[in-house]
Amino acid sequence: MRLSSAIRALPASLSRHLPRRLLTLAAVGALVACGGGGGNKVTLLDAFQVLGQVNYTNDVANATSSNQAGSPTASTLSGPFGGVSVSSSGSTLFVADTANYRVLGYSPIPNSNGGASTFVLGQANLTSRVSTNPPTQGTLSQPSSVSISSDGSKLVVADTGNNRVLIWNSVPTATGTPPDVVVGQADFTTSDYSGTPTASNLRAPKAAIIVGSKLLVADTGNNRVLVWNTVPTSNGAAADYVLGQTSLSSQFSPVTTNYTSAGLYTPSALWSDGTQLLVADTGNNRVLYWSVFPTATATPADFVVGQTDFNRNSSGTAATLLKSPSGVTSDGSSFYVADTGNNRVLKFGSMPIASGQAATFVYGQGETKFTAATANDSDQNGTSDDNPSQDTLSGPTGVYISADTAGKTLYVTDRQNHRVLLFTP
Template sequence: MTRWIKLWIFASLFFGLAAGPARAGDAPEALTNFEAAKVVIGQKNFTSSKCNLGGKPTKDTLCGMEGAAALGKNTLYVPDSGNARVLGFKGIPKKNGASAKLVLGQANFSKIKFGATSKLFDYPSAVVTAGSQLLMTDFGNSRVLIWNKLPTKTNTPAAVVVGQPDLTSNDSATTQSGLDHPELGLFVAGGKLFVSDRNNNRVMIWNSVPSTNGANADVVIGQPNFTSKSAGTTETSLNEPEGIWSDGTRLVVADEANNRVLIWNSIPTSNGAPADVVVGQADFTSSDNPEPPTDQSLNEPSGVAADGSNLYVEDWQNNRILVYSPFPTSNNPAASIVLGQADFTHGDENAGNASPSAQTLFGPYGLSVIGSQLIVNDFGNNRYLIFNL
């Protein structure tokens, strides 16, 4: 779906605002089809969904957020895109409607100010931690920000910027150092930084996390070089890539506009390297999204995550999460478990209900596996859901 439609959905939310058995196999033991989440962040309960609870932002609200959450030491960092901020919670919340202990991007919990500085953002859309560092994609400013020490205080400034020459620039570019609106795709593994450069139809790889502003990437995939940006549907091309996951060996990329997920069995070291496995399509040249959906189909997948043996894919337009067990090694596997829907052949918002529940999803757009928990960005319901694995 094009970006303007996503923002139209967000604007509408801002201003308007029976379980089946799992298949046999190696699926996560705690998960079954249509599993209920255990905890909600951003809402007081599982049936409310309004942006900022229908009012102004506070320390326990969210609005139109995108991207995965990340845990650093004892702080859970959560992007709150519509409020142009990142919230920091003390650990992973165990009760609904938890209050954050710190905010980044704003001077306090009630402010909404957009900008391009070391302290101001324009639609932060994903966060990831790497050792003592915090990284964040700043979609509206076409950049990635890096904090060299995990922030523990409100309004801590970022130290380094990727995609821009300095911390006040926000031009889009198709170069070895530039970016054009990176969104969900942000990951660090094996010391390497991976960024989905959405509008350039590519993934950029830095062999180490940059320590200086505007550092050049080392490898690009989805394109043959650093100055091309054409979309395509092959094993070497991408079309609006989003979520990324890696274990330092394998690389997984949600190729959103191609309705598929691509897997590289080893981290590419040369430009334009071909993918090894495709999920959601029968081959590398197809981009179908059948209606009704199936246990093999995808419709604009967004976030991806894994726990080593299982792959989790957010099927955004089908308002569900598919779980593949074991981790796919061949093309077009069938999912083992579905979350957000009662079965594999439905894809309605909130499973066709007028309001959400602990089991339903509306446009999931970012997820992460942290320990034994799956944390899901439920964009259309202005909340994060926490599932036990």
Template sequence: MKRSIIFIIILLLSFFAFPSVSFAWIDQFNSSASVVIGQVDFVHGSVNQGLSINVNTLSFPRIASVDSGKIVIADRSNNRVLIFNSIPTANNASANVVIGQQDFTHGIADQGLTVDANTLDFGSRRPDVSYAGSKVFIADSNNARVLIYNSLPVLNNVSADVVVGKSNFTTTSCTPLSASCTSNSYGVFSDGTKLFVADTLAARVLIYNSVPTTDNAPADLVLGQSDFSTSTPGCSQSKFNNPIGVYYDGTRLYVSDWSNNRVLIWNHLPTSNGQPADVVVGQTDFDSCAANQGGGIGPNTLSAPHHATWSDGQKLVIADYGNNRVLIYRSIPTANNASADAVIGQVDFNHGLANQGNANPDANTFNAPDGVRVYGNRMFVAEVSNNRVTIFNTGPENPLALINLGAPTTTEHHVNLTLSAEGAYEMMISNNASFSGASWESYAATKEWDLESGNSLKTVYIKFRDFAHFESEVVSASIELPSSAISTELPVTGSNIPYYLISIISAYLLALLALATRSRAGTR
């Protein structure tokens, strides 16, 4: 018993001794971000921080793409793309590299010159950027082209390697519309293998089965039109009206149909031109297209989604631009008019004011969220009118598990688990690291558990998830079950300490941890 008490004391002391960190996770409503890029804090939102363009400022950012621990941001009104070589952990971080400008203090379209391989002109249009497989893809919207960088630039003002949609780097027009001639493309996405382009003003989405390696490569397939030469908008199962965002999770394809106030889903990658979508989100059917379905805001409505979607194949996240919120669906919708399960940026599903009606932004508000991406245990939201990118922690934090309050040995297979994770909504427990045969259950601070058979060192594996079904890291706890237990002290097991006493001690321990969490979170 003495060793168990000492273990708990050490655990508590180590918790209080750790450096202060932020505690945030995704709840059903009104979650707060932990870090902001482009501003000094959460309550400011001016263009370029009210100063001149610089290495740490943003002006109407449209999207943040994340891969390999790096962030790439399309900074629209500064006519540039910023690269951060690591994910910021503090507010007001500085970028490492700039694309489209000679340095961090200039932001003129096409650098005040003529269009070329190293220039960008986003104008008043909506650019996009995708970073995957070491390549960078930029929808250079006002220049009506997509630029491809075969590797992530490490120096400022690097030239692109390939141009899509135009015959060369110095032209911005082409006729007639075709598989290789695009209109104004506002959206681009790649998984590193395929390329998807939302050719917005031509009311179509182009699919390239492989990433182009030469200029002016033709697309393999078109959606929204029956062929590559037409560009008529519409509201139906197979038509678009200003498609602006596109995302592919490896199985499903998602298109943000901006002026139709919806997101369309193809359950599998389309194989024919003009193939109709399988599911519509934000509308009751494929022929209805009004903002918020012509009525009030709800969990099943959308208003002008932009570079909106992200999915891991299990969950769907949509940036609902016109309603100043981000919606989370804990499972991929399989039927039209699905309702979201959680909302960020608003106190409930029925409100949609910018910054929740306040004069200034905050950590829990949005003003025109344009794009959303999730990488690891972080969510990134680009806010146009708050001139920032906010970073949210996803998944419960500081997971903890103890067996028999940390006792080193036990004489029984039946044990008591003490469990804790900030923001936990559900948990999964298993005697194997693969969690085979395990299922999610409601989170509880204590749990009776049976170790696997046999006498040896036993390990229990636990993971938690928050309300939005973002998971924590896996934690484990071990205890020795000797073949013959010989001890001079009473072992801590379910047989010699009543379960109700274990529960009381566990609850007291977790209360202390929660008190420490609130105290430290309030001082960050």
């Protein structure tokens, strides 16, 4: 018996009055009491909603109800990459719809599968898919992340294909709202990369966040994270310092020196509350953790997750190992990692106090089976199923946790299934 079936099997008196989190716990108890209802079958946790697809079995980009590809619509996605973002009021959801060259805004946030977005950034309307080269102030090329600032006032997008980051000084609410500031380029109509790292250029950035007064950018192609002490108000502003490199103009060889406590190799996701910092160090198969926010160039991380120490970067599948992690988020006490190469999301029950910390829960694979890594494998037999399901993942690249009136929601960007899944964490 799967967890969703166990929830539906609970008495109606419970279903009507208990929140979903308690229903989940009650259902897990029921499964344990009856031996799981399926012999040795491993239980997977079901998502409670999907966006980008009309159901849980569609896996085609811009799919219609029959799982056939079409043009973009207000309800479809194509290769979304980074974690989503929810406004401070909880009324608007933003998703970086990467392969459709756009960011979608959902306001209000849909409460049913396949819900429609209400406005779009980067395109003229919700059905267009235009790639503009050279770019303009209002276009996007393969945007990889979207994030609302920690104070809820600004929006920032990593416009990966244009080698730039765009900043809106107020969170947009309508189609075509142009950004106010660009960093990584001197103006809005340039997308080139010079080939030499500087304090003011970017190469295929995949993540950007604003925390307090600071802007942080995962400058993926330059194997570094740039930090601006003050959110830029003018185009092309130079960063103040760098993590992952020894200077703002260096780019050491990722083959030999990138997996020290101060090195990075293709970082692609960031999380910070202004005090702590997590970086998904994708190419090194690890997540780095600073317990105190770094304030100077080349500050070494305190601990590493996904490796036992800072002297290795091999991939693996276990509760303590990662393979090409591309997303990271936290609620301040626990943290979550999109373990892309293992087709799963891992939950860690506390912030790191030592290197090599073990995960406490897994999404997309069996709840206690940290050795499983096959995509879309609901029956956990090691072979991908014909279609995805309510409890499986294929190449997840983003995670985001938000609090709303019903409690916390974990959003998982399930990239290769062209969807976003919502879980109760």
